[in-house]
Amino acid sequence: MSKKKEILYHIIFWFLFVGLEQLLKSITVYKDLDTTWSILQNLGFLLLELLIFYSNYLLICPKTIPNKRWRLLIVAQFGLIILFPAIRFVYEEVILFKITGYHNYDMRDLDPLYYIYDNSYYSIRILLFSLVGYFMKYMWNTNTQVTQLIVEKKQAELQSLKNQLSPHFLFNSLNGFYSDLYDTNPTVAADILKLSEMLRYVTYESENDMVLLKDEILFLQNYIDLFKRRFDGKVAVTFIHPHDFGTYKIPSLLLIHFVENAFKHGVTDDDDNPVVVEAKTQSGRLIFTVNNKYRVTQSYDEHGIGNKNISQRLNILYPENHSLNIEQDTQYYNVTLIIPLS
Structure with a gap:
């Protein structure tokens, strides 16, 4: 209304x-x-x-x-x-x-x-x-x-049906590349395996409303690793998270948007000001933060469609029971998301 x-x-x-x-x-x-x-x-x-x-x-x-x-x-x-x-x-x-x-x-x-x-x-x-x-x-x-x-x-x-290529074909092809390169080029083979896991996660797990938090964190870790690989490791990013999240669940593909934004708009080649991504649990809630520096010539669109979609999704899933705080000054962009865990 x-x-x-x-x-x-x-x-x-x-x-x-x-x-x-x-x-x-x-x-x-x-x-x-x-x-x-x-x-x-x-x-x-x-x-x-x-x-x-x-x-x-x-x-x-x-x-x-x-x-x-x-x-x-x-x-x-x-x-x-x-x-x-x-x-x-x-x-x-x-x-x-x-x-x-x-x-x-x-x-x-x-x-x-x-x-x-x-x-x-x-x-x-x-x-x-x-x-x-x-x-x-x-x-x-x-x-x-x-x-x-x-x-x-x-x-x-x-839209997914329009753009869909048989997942089995992709997975089988990637697994074949992984097997071929495992002995001769293990680094590339490891990257192919991570890419295969990410595709599998996006294709299958995202169909579920709720996924294991540990799987979502692994997806973010693979994304960050591949991003580093793309730029030959010359990326200043720190990902902090516990090794065990138990059986906690969160909505699927909820966190990747904020990490993508940091890599897209943020400064990723300054070792003194790295992109810092942190996930932790406290009192039955997930506290997820992304902090990064950005160039003055580059401005975030705080009211962009991505943030609007995330806000709408949170309002539907956790009405009056979540917190999404976005702070931006002349140099730094900080996001703090707090949601209940199930």
Whole structure:
């Protein structure tokens, strides 16, 4: 749902909500109330409803519902149910009393529990509206993203079929070259084996939504090794990672984009400022960083299609549960990606 549509729906909702509420009050509320007190009370009450509604809609729901943190959501709802009468009491019985001299409740025998109970209708009502509104928005956006993913996947599959050359033919040919060169030129044979493994990984493993983290790291290592080989080893790059990632899984081909960007745009021949790629796990999350220097004449396109595709993919896979931080100054480009491991 676009922001413009969302804002329009909210304006319509509040117009109808306030209109019906004022119509009901005009029928049921006594006509001889102090006009100043009535205007200020209605205005403050509306602002309080807006505060509770959007505290739930914009802060609590996005932090709990996408990540299925239901306990925290329930606790937060009870907190807002208590917060509503607390703010109302301060505004109406303290501030408005000083301004107009009128109380809304009889303060002589007002019981706190009764006050909370008496206001629960208003607080629960506005919370239910905010929950329903957020769930409708969430379902709308989720369905839109799923539809977009299906279309993009079909397009990718079609493009893959158009460009496909029999993988078995490629693998068998590369394995034949590897066997022929194993004894006479082991260095080239090792490079051919790495290339064969990369092709196999891209062809088969990328079809899976999730792959072993250790396989993704091996794919990056082979890519870096071949890049070094291409330039006769005159490449300043450091790849730091543990030897064992266990059985952790991540989305396939998620990390290669950032390494490709560093090699494409970065300075790779400065031993004092190498491209540094690091992958580590911490508290059940992957922390992946790429840091590199780049020439002033070369500028990254931070809003390029590659970064946009990665951001969209992360938003779908890990809504509100990931971090992609890209920092760029006049000389250095730094990327930090943090995602949960499965």
